[in-house]
Every structure is written in structure tokens, then in C-alpha cells.
Amino acid sequence: xxxxxxxEPVVSTIKHEELFARSVFVVExxxxxxxxxxxxxxxxxxxxxxxxDQVLVLREGSGIRQVLGQPKSPIRCLIVGVVxxxxxxxxxPSQAAVAAKPGx
Amino acid sequence: xxxxxxxxxxxxxQKVPGLDGVRMMLVQPITEAGVDLGGAVxxxxxxxxxxxDVVHLTSxxxxxxxxxxxxxxxDHAIIAIVDAVGDGLPPLASSWPAGDPAARxxxx
Numbered sequence: 001x002x003x004x005x006x007x008e009p010v011v012s013t014i015k016h017e018e019l020f021a022r023s024v025f026v027v028e029x030x031x032x033x034x035x036x037x038x039x040x041x042x043x044x045x046x047x048x049x050x051x052x053d054q055v056l057v058l059r060e061g062s063g064i065r066q067v068l069g070q071p072k073s074p075i076r077c078l079i080v081g082v083v084x085x086x087x088x089x090x091x092x093p094s095q096a097a098v099a100a101k102p103g104x
Numbered sequence: 105x106x107x108x109x110x111x112x113x114x115x116x117x118q119k120v121p122g123l124d125g126v127r128m129m130l131v132q133p134i135t136e137a138g139v140d141l142g143g144a145v146x147x148x149x150x151x152x153x154x155x156x157d158v159v160h161l162t163s164x165x166x167x168x169x170x171x172x173x174x175x176x177x178x179d180h181a182i183i184a185i186v187d188a189v190g191d192g193l194p195p196l197a198s199s200w201p202a203g204d205p206a207a208r209x210x211x212x
Contacts, residue, residue, distance in 0.1 A: 007136065007190075008189060008190030009189075010136075010186055010189050011186070011188040012160060012184035012186050013185070013187055014151050014152070014184065015151065015183060015184035015185070016150050016183040016184060018183075019183060019184055024160065024184070026107075026136045026189065026190075039135070039141065040136055041106050042106055043105065061165055061166040061169075062165070065169075072169050072174060073166075073169070074162045074166045074169055074170030074183050076105050076164065077105050
């Protein structure tokens with residue numbers, strides 16, 4: 001899963017039946033501090049998200065088919081959560097520092 | 105999943121049995137601002153899209169499961185025809201300016 005920011009809705013009338021009554025948004029991948037991190041993509045909403053929200057995006061099709069209970073769903077990116085906060089711990093020792101510690 | 109602009113059709117008479125009757129379109133992936141993103145791909149069509157349409161593409165295994173016969177060698181599929189992105193203008197290929205998102209209706 002990745003962190004993303006919802007940018008804007010994508011409106012379609014003619015669509016695959018597995019997309020009926022589902023919202024599609026343009027989503028921008030972001031870092032832990034909220035800065036854009038990569039090319040935008042489309043994701044289907046499963047968490048009542050809206051433009052501006054920071055979201056958790058699942059980008060694995062078979063996991064999505066399980067979540068939706070639809071074995072023939074063509075959805076490849078699914079918004080599965082709206083993020084309230086992200087805390088990054090900067091004082092955690094790196095793997096290299098742990099490995100270099102005498103007696104470790 | 106991403107946006108694309110249909111730029112042509114692909115005709116193949118001789119193909120894998122499961123692909124009989126499946127329409128193949130040449131699609132250029134684009135950003136929400138209408139800017140080209142990499143090279144064009146051939147996508148199976150489930151929506152009767154035509155050249156000039158902006159479409160919603162899926163890829164990989166999910167492209168094959170969108171088709172009537174799900175065990176076929178397909179890696180991109182059109183699963184919707186896009187009417188609008190945000191509150192901007194309808195994303196018709198010819199009227200959609202490339203580059204600046206603000207130029208097509210103020211949505212960034």
C-alpha cells in the first residue's frame with residue numbers, strides 16, 4: 001500500500017459493470033511529509049474519500065478482488081483508508097548503525 | 105490504472121482463440137492534464153471506445169479479468185470512457201490543452 005493525495009474526480013458514463021456506482025479519482029503518490037512522489041494514477045474509492053484527502057491506496061489486484069468480494073473485478077488501485085496522521089520517527093537507529101554496534 | 109487517449113485501432117485476424125471478437129485499440133497513456141505519458145499501448149476494449157476518446161485503462165492481470173474470457177494474454181484494457189476530469193472541460197482530445205492544468209478550467 002502507498003500514501004496518496006486525492007486530486008479530482010473522474011466521471012464516466014460508459015464503464016465496465018464492476019465500476020458501476022463506484023467513484024474514481026485521480027490520486028497523486030506522496031511521501032510521509034506530504035510532498036508529491038511520482039506520477040498520478042486513477043484509483044477507485046472504497047473509503048468515502050474526497051478531493052484533498054490523504055489516503056491509503058492498495059495497488060494489488062488480487063487483494064482488491066478479496067476486499068470487494070468480486071472475483072472478476074478489473075480494479076487495480078483501490079482507496080482503502082483515509083489517513084488522519086502520519087508520524088515519522090527520526091531517532092530510530094538505522095540497520096547499519098545497529099549492525100556496527102560493538103557486541104551486537 | 106491510468107488515463108489514456110485512443111489514437112487508433114488494431115486489426116488482427118489471426119490471434120489466440122480467447123481473443124476472438126475482442127476489439128483492440130491503440131492508446132496513448134496521458135496525465136490528468138492531457139500530457140502524454142510514455143509510449144502507446146495496445147489495449148483490449150470493453151466499452152466501444154473510438155479514436156479521440158479519453159479512456160480509463162487498467163493493466164496486468166486485471167486487464168484480462170475485465171474480458172468475457174478471463175484467461176487470455178492481454179495486459180491492458182479499456183474499462184471506461186471518461187466524460188470529465190475534475191470540474192474542467194470535457195477531456196476531448198482535440199480541445200484538451202497539454203501542459204498547464206489551469207488552462208483547461210482552473211483545476212490543479
